Amino acid sequence: MDAKEKVNILLVDDQPGKLLSYEAILGELDENLVKAGSAREAFEHLLKTDIAVILIDVCMPELNGFELAAMIREHPRFQRVAIIFVSAVQIADPDLLRGYEAGAVDYVPVPVIPEVLRAKVKVFAELHQKTRQLERLNAELEARVAERTAALERSTAQLKRLNQDLEQRIEERTHERERALAQLFEAQKMDAIGQLTGGVAHDFNNLLTAVMGSLELLKKRLPDDARMKRLVDTAMQGAERGAALTQRLLAFSRRQELKPEAVDVAQLIHGMEELLTRALGPGVQIEKRLPPDLKLARVDGNQLELALLNLVVNARDAMPSGGAIMIAASNEVITAQNARKGMSPGVYVRISVIDAGFGMDTETLVKAADPFFTTKGPTKGTGLGLSMVQGLAAQSGGAIEISSEVGVGTTVDLWLPQAEPGTQRRFGGDGRKAPELRLAPCTVLLVDDDVLVSAGTASILEDLGHSVIVAHSGAEALRILQSGASPDLIITDYAMPGMTGLELARSVREKYPDVPILLASGYAELPLPAMGGEALPRLAKPFRQDELVAAMAEASSR
Template identity: 40%
Template sequence: MTVPNNPLSERVLVLAPHGRDAALARQLLTESGLAALVVPSLSELVQGLAEIAGAALVTEETVRTADLTPLSGWIGEQPAWSDMPFIVLTRQGGADRSPTAARLTRILGNVSFLERPFHPTTLISVVTAALRGRRRQYEARARLEELRAREAELRELNVMLETRAAEAIGERAIAEEALRQSQKMEAVGQLTGGVAHDFNNLLTIIRSSVDFLRRPNLPEERRRRYMDAVSDTVDRAAKLTGQLLAFARRQALKPETFEVGACLRGIAEMLDTVTGARIRVVLEASDAPCHVYCDRSQFETALVNMAVNARDAMDGEGRLTLRLARNHPLPAIRGHASSRSTFVAIALTDTGTGIAPGDLARIFEPFFTTKEVGKGTGLGLSQVFGFAKQSGGDIDVVSEVGKGTTFTLYLPEVEAADTAAIEQSGETSTIDGAGRKVLVVEDNAEVGHFTTQILQDLGYAPE
């Protein structure tokens, strides 16, 4: 911080046009080492104040009847740091003894009255005090200017930091997306290879069975066996395709009403072979019937996927607990609103390593996995999430590192289905198209041709 060293900044402007007051005041100030400038009129006083000055010394008779509007205007337009000191030489004392002094106090503001006659030392003391106050004002101005300069620097620095932060965030997002895409492509490659291998196996069975069916004089028993093999293989291929579609959350679900408790007991027994002998599977479910309406096969697959994740988290040893609760409301999950409707809650709790807080928000993303390369595609929990959403429910997860994880699957609870009506509706009869016309629309020519042949065999007239 610097204070102006311009000698004019501390000069005293003297306005005393009558008598010897001006000359005497300048002589006393000069002898005391103070700069003084005599101005002949009020207008020149205002001009000198506008340029630069440390204080103003005026006589009362000069300003008693003068128009002080220009001076008052200049005083009102001073910057916030400035409060120009005025010294008025009067013959009647201060504001408490002179009406003119009271008026001048209102106009000039920072004013000191010095009654004549006065001792020279008194004048020098009053002027020195005024200049000392003016000097502090200059220091305040310097501090304000320094603060404004620092504020401008901080603004520039803040803009620079915001720009660099935005660039860094953008670069990081691009890098993360590139890494994520690379991981996805790696997983897709692994998944594609596995699917191709499975389909080749299925096609081998179908092709071999068809070749044997073309043989003449094939015994009926063997013909049925090969036809059953083709039918079973097609079912397996359809199931594999359904699982692939489930990964994309586009599978065509076949919902049905079933009792969750019985299904869960069957899965619990099967999980022993999935998890291994060192993992204890515990089922906690009441005997009260509890029904849901969803695709049973996908429901079982979802539970198996969660159990496999639990097994991997426990490194093949621990405790897996399955809990079933009915009449359960749906809590708020991942920012979604809660629901007061009745839901069935199926929870799987493991005693594994837990999930890091930073990974919890991403575990349901397709292809996201914390497992080593080759040990997981990141599609299992994504399939569970897609199944839950398409079934009108949701899935929640709570985890503590080092203690374990709980996945809770919520599905809408429904009333038991009318078994008799279902069985009656399930009765089949011989199909006879009776020559009715059917319009076949199919973008695959081979599938369309095969469908047309089947419809013709059933008595329809396809077009």
Template identity: 45%
Template sequence: MAEALPQIVWTTGPDGAVDWVSHEFRRYTGITDAGFADGDLLPGLHPEDRAPTRENWSKALSGGHSCRTEFRLWCAAEARWRLHRVHVRPYSDEAGLLTRWYGIATDIHDLREAEDARETELRLLIVERRVLEQIAAGEPLSRILQDICTAMPDVLGGARANVALVSGDERCLDTFIGDAALEAWSRAVGQIPIAEGQGSCGTGGARREAVYSADIARDPLWQPYRELAAAHGLAACWSQPVLDGTGHPIAIFCCYHSEPKAPSKAQMAILQRMADAVHTAISQVASRDQLQASERRYRSLFDFLPIAIWEQDISGVLKSLDALKATGVTDFEAWLDRNPAFASEAMAAIRVLDGNRAARQLHGAMSDDPRSISQALVSLANEPKFRMALRAMLVAAWEGQTQLETTYTASRSDGTTADILARLLLPEPGSGRLLLTEDDITEQRRVEERFRHVAQRSSDFIFDRDLVTDLTWVNDAATWLPDFTPGEKLLPRSAWVESVHPEDEERILTQIEAAIQGGQDFWEGEYRLRKRDGDFIPVRERASILHDDAGVPVRMIGNIIDLSEQKALEAQLRQSQRLDAVGQLTGGIAHDFNNLLTVILGNAETLAGKLPADRPSAAMARQIVSAAEQAAELTQRLLAFARKQPLSPGAYDVNELIEGMQMLIERSMTPAIALDLRLAEDPGAVHVDRALFESALLNLCVNARDAMPMGGLLRIETSLVSLAVGAALDAPEPGEYVRISVSDTGEGMDNETLARVFEPFFTTKPVGEGSGLGLSMVHGFVYQSGGHIDVHSELGAGTTVELMLPRQARQEGGRESPQGDTTPRKAKKRMRVLVVEDEDQVREYICMLLKSLEYKVEAEARATSALARLRADEPFDLLISDVVMPGGIDGRQLAETILEERPELPILLVSGHSEEIATSGGKLDPRISFLRKPFRRSTLQELLQELLRG
């Protein structure tokens, strides 16, 4: 019966000598009968456990009581020591005499490892949670990093840790924070250069990968620091670099041991997690500090601006207005005339939320308390001009207006009065928050009196045109004009008109007249102006149109600036933007090229291996292998370089341009975005710079992609439209236009953002992810091509950008793996592999290679169909998948899904992208292996061996 037990069972005589042991002991330890012929099981125990076990056994023998202990027993099948729990108890006869001892040993190794793993995981979670709590609590980075390191002895088996921070110039490690036991070592070592051969830390920073020195005394990397490390009792060092978003090291997480020791895979994973915690601490503390600094700057700006700014809650006023509307009142102004007390009641109902220093000083508030400001403001209700302004605000709120500008007189805290220009941003529906600025314009009149004196010293062409007399005052910068004489102040309008380029004259005069007669307050335009030397220069004119109390335009005041330098800079910016667009495409190009190289390199390598080495064809095959490897290196450089090409405009078929870019656009999109081309039949040709057109279209597509982070639909449409006079804003002339529409189903924009989309350097993207020049350059390109651009967008409803270009007549437009047997331990013929690859040639090559290695291979071209087969419980032993694939599910998503459903299945991802791109920032699940295309046969063999052994 005892022989049937899975545990090791034995008996001894009353003296403790073993007289019988179950067969499980021999099978488990591999020790023959001769090994314990002397009646002692100790030869099967770990040397370190023999003395303690003998001592416990002796105590039990002498006391005649049971004995419980644990020891490590040699497991022959696994060639390692495994932990056992042991129970030995005595047996007595009816007379009470001890006659025998019975012992049983149970293998608890796996149980203990699981318990240790759970305990370690809990400790790691505590460390990670503590990091987040400390960041939120505002603790300094040094304290956070020190606490991470202090936790390491319990997490990594007595290891001592510190964090070595990278210097500002990224050349060395110059700041060490961590376990107090390492302070003397840190002071002694000083700085560690980031270079090969500079210990584990310096080398890890240079390689940008983990470096494990199991024995410092023998590791050549530690030659410069070997004696110093020994003096401080350091025998092993495991270093894990902490990289920023660009892959550059910002710190090294270092763990030291007092005895030589190599890390296990679990310990490597712990090291990586702690490095991630360090990264979180460094990056989040930096972001937190930047945010706090930004908030301080905002408050300083808010508080020290000379213009009074305050926030009010007018919810009570709005409720009163709503209640009044419910009674049927329609003519609110007439009702106010009959109920003048309503304005004072409304003033008392306004609650001040905040006000800056200028607001408090202006209204004589005695403290920063908003109630003090409210009391000061209530006194304004007795001033007639303020009551008029309050009335205007109530009317605007009644009518649902969002902005209001008005003037009134207010008493200063020193007893004097001030003329105030107030601008109000009224609440939107559902909000009661009002923002008000008050500008003391008393001094403005004096400033206006000095205007001409200041203008004379300006290098800009400044003018003041009397619309009644049509005479124009100009400053001395008017020397641009051919007929201007220095000292001459009033010029007839004809002096300016005659200097406008003939091709611009009609357009500019028409626009200015329309602005004046249309009641506009401002006009801006660009045109060409002749200088005194006869050359024309591009200029921009900005002018304010002033009206009298009756609303009649009486003056036009503005300036004219030379745009020559700005235009040259814009040309340079367009070139930079085009190269940036090329850079966004190189990832997709490298992916396709590497797919081809995978087939070329793999087949050439196979051919070279099968041909006799002295055959000329073998030499040719080796040359192909060498060339393919060089080409693989070239694809890596594609990500950093873009070739400049001369550009020239010409007539191009819009549909052909778009169709020619389809593959590039698709490669620029994420797999979750579908591209829909709706091209009209023969919309015509356009006269454009092809490179700029393609850059503009790519820019719009990339913007659409960024607006759809969760995926969506990108639609490109073409059509032929006819524009009449005034049909398109700023269109040079009526006629036929080709319309190109780029639409997305993304997040959309609010009106405030939409109004600024063409402003240079305006961007809604995070710092470092957008230049703010994309749409402004598209805008400039379209207008320089004689066309028009418009943007339609709503929050949550996506965005459509329309380009309208004049239709033209069609014409020609101007390291190697070890060799030998790498057969996995599992029988090849039993291994069934599923290959997922959308590229036919690559899929066929991988399948051919696996079959040559005696694997049974199945293949799918889409991740969706592969997922269906795996969910159907088909017996696969390994999944090999490409990363970038169409169909809505990529290889990484497939792998993560399978890990949740079949965690025992080994997974290998292959891609022509770099690992960082292919695995979403390098955060690849540790259970997933990665192989970059193109790869060699031997590399794949070795990786398969490792996977199937695992």
């Protein structure tokens, strides 16, 4: 077969539109494309034509793709024809095995990526061409064996090298496809986590906005009763912890940018003691070894709390019979002589979480920090805990080290860079509050489709001395403005049905360019395009009264 001779590619699908799309995609290969709308028609083409590659739809009414492939493979002429399945449904592992047993060499998911489909078909078309070349060359060599024995031996050696090269190329392509599929599955999994946590956290943030606002107002109106105030403070702390949890979920799933700051690690750990005790339950105790001269670490404090909580919970799970978990910290110096993997020379704070559990063998230890790897069994772990800690350490300029011995226990060392001297500390500062910010009474147009949130926010604004006009949609807000209302400030939620807060802001800017706009949102990440060259100020839900005042002041000053 001449190298330029076209090969025949059979396209099998009961839907003419899909056949046309495959024909358009594969037209660039400059090969002969043969179309069949049924299994019967496909067999007619196979019996009359030398087919190099068959593209089969898995789901067909007369005979599905698996059954058709099995029938093709039963015919002795078609033992080596390359069969590629096209599937519009999620293919599970059993279906993959069934397809390969039926004779498939590859899968292409729908929606089809044109470049991927062309590349896969091209590989097997070229393989078909090379195979035919080899067959014809062998036939010619056998006919001339008597007169050209030496030439035959050289050609045989050349053929062996060519076969090895082809096998190597096929193996490389197979590995590339497996890596691409693994990356795709991982990306899809992370995207699903991001969408789920994003929606759930947004709804929780809306609820927490109403809860925290009402608690603040209630505390102002309580009689001088220490017990009642203590109960309100406890409820507020619970709401704030819930808000922090939703932000951490969003920060992980959407890879939110970290906010590093100078953190007093010892004070942070002391402040978490009650939370850790409740998380561990009875039978497990926390022991601490924190030197008084421990330096400040440069890290996102909220993410460090979550990382320590994950490490301690992992340690608890490794000790089903109970015991003690040690949390230790120390100042460390890394030099070129004692450099560690992934760490630059410098000064660090090392935080160690040590358990006396059943430990890990070498194979488990190697994969311990891999995303979604867990030894806790179904429904008992996500496999995200250590990967989150590793990500925090890497993004912060540090690293984690895990050492373990079966039957002895596990130590996880979290290395974080020390903060620059003189940096303002977090967790353990001098406790002085920022001066209270006050705004002159004004009229606020409040736009939020959630009745609880709008009612709670309106109460806070009225408590601050402002007049409030409430709208429950962007369209209603525009009607209020068109009726002659002249608010001094507009506070609008972002996620609203019909018209988002950003779309409302654009409409307001066109007709009322001088009215300040403050955008509120319960999402952790929100693309905020510039409005007239200036980004809109944003207020994150849930918020406290002082945060609302500060955001209003920022918006009004622009």
